[in-house]
Amino acid sequence: xxxxxxxxxxxxxxxxxxxxxxxxxxxxxxxxxxxxxxxxxxxxxxxxxxxxxxxxxxxxxxxxxxxxxxxxxxxxxxxxxxxxxxxxxxxxxxxxxxxxxxxxxxxxxxxxxxxxxxxxxxxxxxxxxxxxxxxxxxxxxxxxxxxxxxxxxxxxxxxxxxxxxxxxxxxxxxxxxxxxxxxxxxxxxxxxxxxxxxxxxxxxxxxxxxxxxxxxxxxxxxxxxxxxxxxxxxxxxxxxxxxxxxxxxx
Amino acid sequence: xxxxxxxxxxxxxxxxxxxxxxxxxxxxxxxxxxxxxxxxxxxxxxxxxxxxxxxxxxxxxxxxxxxxxxxxxxxxxxxxxxxxxxxxxxxxxxxxxxxxxxxxxxxxxxxxxxxxxxxxxxxxxxxxxxxxxxxxxxxxxxxxxxxxxxxxxxxxxxxxxxxxxxxxxxxxxxxxxxxxxxxxxxxxxxxxxxxxxxxxxxxxxxxxxxxxxxxxxxxxxxxxxxxxxxxxxxxxxxxxxxxxxxxxxxxxxxxxxxxxxxxxxxxxxxxxxxxxxxxxxxxxxxxxxxxxxxxxxxxxxxxxxxxxxxxxxxxxxxxxxxxxxxxxxxxxxxxxxxxxxxxxxxxxxxxxxxxxxxxxxxxxxxxxxxxxxxxxxxxxxxxxxxxxxxxxxxxxxxxxxxxxxxxxxxxxxxxxxxxxxxxxxxxxxxxxxxxxxxxxxxxxxxxxxxxxxxxxxxxxxxxxxxxxxxxxxxxxxxxxx
Numbered sequence: 001x002x003x004x005x006x007x008x009x010x011x012x013x014x015x016x017x018x019x020x021x022x023x024x025x026x027x028x029x030x031x032x033x034x035x036x037x038x039x040x041x042x043x044x045x046x047x048x049x050x051x052x053x054x055x056x057x058x059x060x061x062x063x064x065x066x067x068x069x070x071x072x073x074x075x076x077x078x079x080x081x082x083x084x085x086x087x088x089x090x091x092x093x094x095x096x097x098x099x100x101x102x103x104x105x106x107x108x109x110x111x112x113x114x115x116x117x118x119x120x121x122x123x124x125x126x127x128x129x130x131x132x133x134x135x136x137x138x139x140x141x142x143x144x145x146x147x148x149x150x151x152x153x154x155x156x157x158x159x160x161x162x163x164x165x166x167x168x169x170x171x172x173x174x175x176x177x178x179x180x181x182x183x184x185x186x187x188x189x190x191x192x193x194x195x196x197x198x199x200x201x202x203x204x205x206x207x208x209x210x211x212x213x214x215x216x217x218x219x220x221x222x223x224x225x226x227x228x229x230x231x232x233x234x235x236x237x238x239x240x241x242x243x244x245x246x247x248x249x250x
Numbered sequence: 251x252x253x254x255x256x257x258x259x260x261x262x263x264x265x266x267x268x269x270x271x272x273x274x275x276x277x278x279x280x281x282x283x284x285x286x287x288x289x290x291x292x293x294x295x296x297x298x299x300x301x302x303x304x305x306x307x308x309x310x311x312x313x314x315x316x317x318x319x320x321x322x323x324x325x326x327x328x329x330x331x332x333x334x335x336x337x338x339x340x341x342x343x344x345x346x347x348x349x350x351x352x353x354x355x356x357x358x359x360x361x362x363x364x365x366x367x368x369x370x371x372x373x374x375x376x377x378x379x380x381x382x383x384x385x386x387x388x389x390x391x392x393x394x395x396x397x398x399x400x401x402x403x404x405x406x407x408x409x410x411x412x413x414x415x416x417x418x419x420x421x422x423x424x425x426x427x428x429x430x431x432x433x434x435x436x437x438x439x440x441x442x443x444x445x446x447x448x449x450x451x452x453x454x455x456x457x458x459x460x461x462x463x464x465x466x467x468x469x470x471x472x473x474x475x476x477x478x479x480x481x482x483x484x485x486x487x488x489x490x491x492x493x494x495x496x497x498x499x500x501x502x503x504x505x506x507x508x509x510x511x512x513x514x515x516x517x518x519x520x521x522x523x524x525x526x527x528x529x530x531x532x533x534x535x536x537x538x539x540x541x542x543x544x545x546x547x548x549x550x551x552x553x554x555x556x557x558x559x560x561x562x563x564x565x566x567x568x569x570x571x572x573x574x575x576x577x578x579x580x581x582x583x584x585x586x587x588x589x590x591x592x593x594x595x596x597x598x599x600x601x602x603x604x605x606x607x608x609x610x611x612x613x614x615x616x617x618x619x620x621x622x623x624x625x626x627x628x629x630x631x632x633x634x635x636x637x638x639x640x641x642x643x644x645x646x647x648x649x650x651x652x653x654x655x656x657x658x659x660x661x662x663x664x665x666x667x668x669x670x671x672x673x674x675x676x677x678x679x680x681x682x683x684x685x686x687x688x689x690x691x692x693x694x695x696x697x698x699x700x701x702x703x704x705x706x707x708x709x710x711x712x713x714x715x716x717x718x719x720x721x722x723x724x725x726x727x728x729x730x731x
Contacts, residue, residue, distance in 0.1 A: 048686050072685035088683045092701030101697055106688035
């Protein structure tokens with residue numbers, strides 16, 4: 001599904017990713033953990049195609065297709081979704097209107113007709129229920145005045161609406177209380193199937209109690225320095241990152 | 251490829267004026283220059299009564315004594331008033347009963363503007379009084395209006411046919427000597443619209459007028475007078491576009507609104523005159539005086555979407571003379587490239603329990619300068635006056651400017667005046683967020699700008715809101731992808 005090979009990326013001439021290799025198959029959940037500044041969010045942005053980062057070496061492939069020449073919106077049309085760590089506010093644009101635009105633009109990108117309004121409304125209703133989202137919430141301006149939990153829930157709601165092939169969740173657990181975390185994780189679990197994949201970027205093991213990963217990778221200093229099963233996350237929780245840093249330094 | 255701020259700026263710069271074309275219609279144009287003889291000739295040409303000629307001459311003489319103001323936050327080359335022709339009329343004079351009789355070239359112009367008469371006619375409830383250059387060439391729906399006693403015609407016709415009515419109200423809101431450009435307009439105004447709604451009548455349709463500037467070197471001096479008698483209601487729409495050309499064109503219009511006891515006037519404008527090219531050459535100078543007076547419990551709402559003109563200088567105002575009267579001002583002003591806009595409103599509270607609301611949205615891109623200038627004045631007898639002002643600015647790129655100049659003068663202790671202002675910037679993060687959801691940069695900007703402007707767009711009549719939204723998009727988006 002998603003294949004990252006020897007990926008190097010830099011910003012303003014400074015190299016942040018220093019050769020990432022990652023293979024994510026359909027139906028899998030991968031967790032990427034690591035200390036602050038290790039390059040986790042950069043990896044998410046580079047996969048989504050953010051222009052600020054320059055890919056100097058390596059490739060990102062989605063279903064065998066190199067994404068190098070695809071603009072961010074084209075990657076989205078192909079099925080890449082990024083749940084932002086800090087979702088932006090767009091005043092005056094309602095959640096519903098934003099979703100309608102996003103869905104129809106994606107359909108247009110794939111050569112499809114606009115979704116009929118009736119179908120759209122039904123879909124919104126269905127996905128809102130899945131994430132226990134109040135109707136009123138949908139007519140509010142996108143992320144404006146949203147609490148941390150509302151913002152993250154809204155991200156997952158968008159994921160549910162857009163039905164991506166690969167969803168990257170960047171620190172989706174930050175700013176969530178335990179109830180919100182449960183709802184958000186529950187939503188993600190319901191959206192998982194054999195045809196899509198999820199990459200969870202997180203600092204803490206906590207989220208992984210709810211979204212159980214098949215693989216855990218530790219990112220440090222722009223490289224994946226350790227990979228393992230879900231037990232690796234528990235080990236990190238217990239021992240912190242220092243031993244990883246020491247191992248990497250050797 | 252993906253978006254950077256640098257690219258966005260480039261896109262905005264390459265945006266060309268879509269309606270930049272020129273229609274060659276035979277017209278009768280006065281020689282350039284301004285003098286008492288020209289003023290008299292204009293009046294004669296229009297077969298005006300003696301009082302009108304005198305009124306114009308008074309204005310002209312006052313204008314000669316006045317100086318061009320320079321307090322606005324705009325820079326431009328002052329017009330040479332002797333190098334302007336003050337009268338120009340399409341020479342196929344007769345009024346048309348049917349659309350077939352209208353000059354086909356003119357109809358073609360309207361089609362290219364996307365405002366063909368055919369379409370307009372189909373839009374239920376819109377009567378169109380079209381001003382091409384200076385003389386009305388088509389009027390529709392007049393009959394329906396006539397049955398209600400509503401008068402809606404060109405001001406020239408009104409001066410001839412409804413002389414007493416015009417004489418009673420003309421200049422009562424914006425006196426001849428009000429300001430430099432109002433005085434000039436009073437002396438030489440060529441045409442415009444007149445509207446009278448009788449007591450207790452609710453005008454059954456939106457009244458609209460499309461203005462065009464279409465003759466090289468012809469100044470355009472429109473004069474509009476709307477009188478809503480006691481308890482009546484009218485919604486008036488005004489929209490403008492102009493062909494592209496090199497030399498600056500001066501436009502100095504005057505709009506006067508009279509809302510008598512319990513009357514309501516809603517006046518909406520979409521302005522899209524040629525803003526000059528991307529080097530800042532050419533474009534229309536738009537120096538307009540718009541003012542309304544509210545008697546007891548009357549209400550005036552100004553809604554404007556300003557995307558055009560090289561230099562805009564305009565403050566639609568309300569004099570809240572009567573008790574319990576209401577004034578509203580909703581504005582979106584977009585500037586791009588080298589455009590300059592100094593616009594806002596004046597709310598003059600004279601009566602008791604008067605209320606006013608000001609919502610101003612300024613959007614600046616390129617190297618443009620966008621200023622809000624507003625005055626809220628509360629007179630000593632205006633007990634319990636209330637005002638709420640909100641001025642929001644949206645910036646694109648780092649070479650444009652947004653300025654806010656709020657003036658507050660309260661002479662009554664019971665006044666309550668609130669002012670809120672925000673400035674924000676369309677950020678790369680917002681664009682990237684939209685991109686990531688599958689929305690390309692062009693669409694993303696449109697979405698963000700429309701969201702920003704929504705409070706004002708919502709105030710426009712339906713058919714205008716669509717046009718306005720389209721205008722906002724073409725004014726800012728450029729030729730992406």
